[in-house]
Amino acid sequence: MTVGVADIEAAARDLVEGLQRRPWGQTSTSVYETGRLVTLSPWLTGHAERVTYLLTGQRPDGGWGAPNNGYALVPTLSAAEALLSELSRPAPRDPQTTATAVDRALCFLTERLFPALTTLDALPDMPAIELIAPALIERINEHLAALPSAPAPPAALARWAGVRLTPPAGMDGARLPLVRELLNSGAEPPQKLLHALEIAGDAAVGLPQIRHEPTGTIGASPAATAAWLGDSHPAEPSNPARWYLETVTSLHDGPVPCGFPLTVFERGWVLAWLTRAGVPLSVPPALVLSLTAPLGPNGTSAAAGLPADADTTAGALYALALLDVPHPPDSLWAYETESHFCTWQGEDGYSTTTNAHVLEAFGQFLVKVPAHRIEGTLAKRYSETVAKITNWLRDRQRTDGCWTDRWHASPYYATACCSIALARFGDDAAAAPVEAARRWILANQRADGSWGRWQGTAEETAYAVQTLLLTESEPSHASLRAVARAEAKLLGHLASPVSGSTGPDIEDEPALWHDKDLYHPGAIVRAAVLSALLLIRKSANARER
Template identity: 60%
Template sequence: MPWGQVSPSVYETGRVVSLAPWLTGHERRIAFLLDTQRTDGGWGLPHDGYALVPTLSATEALLSVLVRAESPDEEEPAQPQPAEDVADAAARGLSRLRELLTGGTWASPPGAAAQPDMPAIELIVPSLVERINRHLGDLGTAALPRDGLPLPASMDGTRLALVRDLLRSGARPPKKLMHALEIGGAAAHGFAGTGPESTGAIGASPAATAAWLGDRAPADPSTPARWYLETVAAMHDGVVPVAYPLTVFERGWVLSWLSRAGISVPVPPEVVLSLTAPLRAEGTATAAGLPADADTTAGTLYALALLGAPHPPDPLWNYETSTHFCTWKGEDGFSTTTNAHVLEAFGEFLATGAAARGGDRDVRRYEATIEKVGGWLLEQQRDDGAWTDRWHASPYYATASCALALERFGGAGRGADAAGRARAWILRTQRPDGSWGRWDGTAEETAYAVQTLLLTGRPPEPEAVRAAARGRDALLRGLSMPDGAHPPLWHDKDLYHPSAIVRAAILAGLHLIETAGTHENKE
């Protein structure tokens, strides 16, 4: 699957239902939304505010189906007649949204609660609340409430209004905004500041592409944007993922997980080519339609160094700030894992000896960068020994990323000490069944915990080896589970599960346990 393996997205599928009802598989997408609704009326993970965005999207999509059924347009393709279960699901979604928006995480003022740091959330939430409230005013059914939803205490819609003004002005907005073009409303339809990429996508997003095409089948039946949507929907039985394709991101991470764990895998030359070809002076992007970013660039460079094809990490200096490296220019906040990957990219390139070809001046600059990033990461470690990050819901991913980078390139004293504190936190948080996880034990988070235990503190401490061995069954269960059974933990517009990346992490954990010789072979 050269475009990558990633779970279906409730948010993105809901946007396609609402914005492109003409697209093949419309009824299948509606059924997906009905099938994935939880008993509490919400969608997505029910923890810590993560349900808000998918529940808004799914509820708005179902309301759009009801609105179209009440006011059919002869020029539109015929819509499926909404069954009672569509109206019932929408009503339950509205009830859950009122609970989310008036109590708990999202009702708190900014800074008072740990709200999920999801891309474009400050634009997505007001845009969906606006659409839902408009639908409630348009619908004639008495089964649904007439009073609209409130905005969260942390959002007032000001930024959304500014972005829409920018789109209407015809100015060219930051490229990263194209990933969430669907928030633009009418200004997104046919927006002249963008166009289909080589994949046919707008912003590497089905939702953004649907918004750009509009709610009628395109007049040009051959437009690549239409066939991007048809292709993605066909790949996933009608439903669609978020952030697609993710070719470069997936390959860099898979190769890094496997190689770092010592798994010997033959790497076809075309895979190496697929990592080197997109590299530019500004770095590389996850996919066409997204801006280059420091995280994907660093992961790609690190993988190339491990594969014996080191490339100078100089593009990463585009993202250097006075204290750390940003994921992209103008980033709000910061990412610990991006900086961990930057540290590995510079450190591994220096370790290959290839830096010497540029002379002492380059070597000194690389060494200074390593010192700077390592020092910043040390400052971000929590008192309990863990790290957290904006690109993943689990501290086990962030902790593995930071501890492994610091153990290798953070200095024999400070880096090793930080990794030791991370191992102590992981040992304290292992579950009785041997797994690890933020909310429940998962194979993915267990894989990150095992890697931290066995790839730092070389040779691994006996206690760490025994704890890793207790996680083996959780890893094996994870390999046997269908992709859809894994909880999505990676941040985009909603949470997603990059299947190949997670499988590689699980395999890496199992290989490390096997090579540590901590159990009898049961196979």
């Protein structure tokens, strides 16, 4: 497959045009979220397709989701509970097949997964996992307790009648009743809690203190929206929350994604990564407006229904500065702590990539707006912020040279974010950690030229290529040889057209991004791959000259 710079640039233009054609974004479907709709909204269009999606998506070992570490916990619990809910209905679809799937799932949970999760540290750092997993185990236990009195319990589940699942070590669910008590009190919940409102159970239905967004969503989540609506068809035909769900299910032929829409998040990342790589773009004014309009005192959220956060805000500000529309990054100071920047106020833990993106937002603004045009004390604070984040990121680097992060399963993503930001905007002391990151990348290339945590993927290969080619003014011979070997993996991805639902580029590679479930943001990954390919082509053309 022969691909030149012009082909890559044409694909990038098509990708940008697609941002407007699919304004809610492009992302993969979620076993977790789809399972919640099977339980919560059996009346919703596409119910049979969602049940089929769960049944056909079960792994040979009985689990769902990524087979590594604790990533299977939430999707497997959700699918098992959803199929138990389906069996409890008057006319379940294919009860024998469904019961067998549940039996296999319960065996996987009790015999393999729970025993392997010996500490909380064994669980991935997924949003609300400490609430979601106990809530699902609670519901599964209610189903199992009801089996002995069921009129005709499936034979495949006879051994589970009255059994009670014990949560993995360290997951006591102590916070769950506190959250439910807060909701029942009538108090307005924190906005970030709305994204996982389904954990409240019956307490979530019709909560008067919660209002849907103009898009109809509650918390930018199909599951949260379904929990608020309840398990019966809304009486009001034009109910916006109902039509949000109908829209999302129609886009994905029944199954649904986790976080949706993801408008600002997607557009900021796509435009920033393409522009940073030197892709010549004529960005429609409407896309620029979609990044500037939501900016407020606390920045912007990924989409309506989610709280503002430093990560999305920094991505939007970085993109605007690269597009020659620099916007002061002052709103990011709302997330500054004594040592670093949090993703949102009250965050447990920290994110290296959020801080890398904050560094890019401040650094690129200073590039576009010279210091003499900024009020003196403000310019000084901008520079001090850049130095502060630089030092903090250096201290977060692992001894092998990589970085890891709470928003992505792969160290290649975190390493690219941190090393590229440090190389571009860090001080002289950043040179050593950036060099260590390149050594780590070169040492971990797979035999087929790709990179990846669990398997070689185009996405992770793109991050590795960008790390090598965007952190050196003149890439070394070792870097050039490595990226040349990686090109075939990236070209394979380019051959798959980007899709608004479940196209091959979205579903054929593992989901790596953290939400309640792992997800794959198709347009963002496409931008990473196109950027990497363009950088390879440019480096090859430079060598030929």
